[in-house]
Amino acid sequence: MSDEGERLQKVLARLGFGSRRICEELIADGRVTVDGVVAELGRRVDVDADVVVAVDGAPVGIKPDLVYYLLNKPAGVITTANDPQKRSTVVEIVPREPRVFSVGRLDGDTEGLLLMTNDGQLAHRLTHPSFGVEKEYLAEVAGQPSRGAIRQLRDGIELEDGPTARARVSAVQPSMLRITIHEGRNRQVRRMCEAVGHPVKRLVRTRIGSLVDPKLKPGEWRDLSREEVRALEVVVGDEKSDRPK
Numbered sequence: 301m302s303d304e305g306e307r308l309q310k311v312l313a314r315l316g317f318g319s320r321r322i323c324e325e326l327i328a329d330g331r332v333t334v335d336g337v338v339a340e341l342g343r344r345v346d347v348d349a350d351v352v353v354a355v356d357g358a359p360v361g362i363k364p365d366l367v368y369y370l371l372n373k374p375a376g377v378i379t380t381a382n383d384p385q386k387r388s389t390v391v392e393i394v395p396r397e398p399r400v401f402s403v404g405r406l407d408g409d410t411e412g413l414l415l416m417t418n419d420g421q422l423a424h425r426l427t428h429p430s431f432g433v434e435k436e437y438l439a440e441v442a443g444q445p446s447r448g449a450i451r452q453l454r455d456g457i458e459l460e461d462g463p464t465a466r467a468r469v470s471a472v473q474p475s476m477l478r479i480t481i482h483e484g485r486n487r488q489v490r491r492m493c494e495a496v497g498h499p500v501k502r503l504v505r506t507r508i509g510s511l512v513d514p515k516l517k518p519g520e521w522r523d524l525s526r527e528e529v530r531a532l533e534v535v536v537g538d539e540k541s542d543r544p545k
């Protein structure tokens with residue numbers, strides 16, 4: 301057994317799984333794996349190496365310098381890191397170090413929740429279509445969509461890059477739709493609404509998987525809690541857990 305690296309119970313305790321003693325029990329109970337192999341008590345891991353530690357089957361980020369921010373993106377700020385037109389970008393809102401990137405994108409005009417991190421593994425899984433992480437939007441639209449239009453949005457719309465998957469759609473006000481999708485196609489919500497004759501006037505993302513924060517104001521950001529990071533890891537640890545029902 302390697303005697304290099306940090307003791308696994310210490311790593312887990314730092315991540316918020318409980319005291320070292322409780323983390324030792326997690327290991328002793330066989331609930332912790334390293335690279336898919338059940339870890340034994342006394343196991344050490346190099347937190348800077350590419351090992352995957354999982355608790356109850358859900359991978360946990362063990363690198364100490366990983367950061368996760370939830371940003372409420374204001375309209376007019378763009379999601380790319382560098383804009384040749386010199387418009388403001390989301391990376392200018394959050395701390396510069398360590399360098400982070402956004403998980404997926406929001407259009408310049410779209411407001412709302414955006415996850416930013418330097419955890420490439422989690423970001424990759426969160427954006428991968430096979431995990432189908434839910435994204436919920438509030439869309440203020442032109443006109444008042446009929447029940448038929450809402451049904452069309454739910455059942456799928458034929459767009460130029462193919463049909464959209466089933467979505468959850470409800471009218472929270474006559475001109476305000478709550479739309480939940482699990483794809484991430486370019487300008488998808490805007491194109492869907494446009495296709496049924498109700499162009500979007502304002503679009504706000506209100507949820508990403510389990511992440512919500514009605515108190516976070518446009519332009520504000522905060523760190524995710526350990527529980528929120530863990531919940532995201534659980535979501536992408538199970539491909540079917542997050543699909544619209």
Ligand code: URA
Nearest residue numbers: 407410487488489490
């Ligand atoms: N759908 C859109 O149309 N725009 C976004 O920014 C996100 C989803």
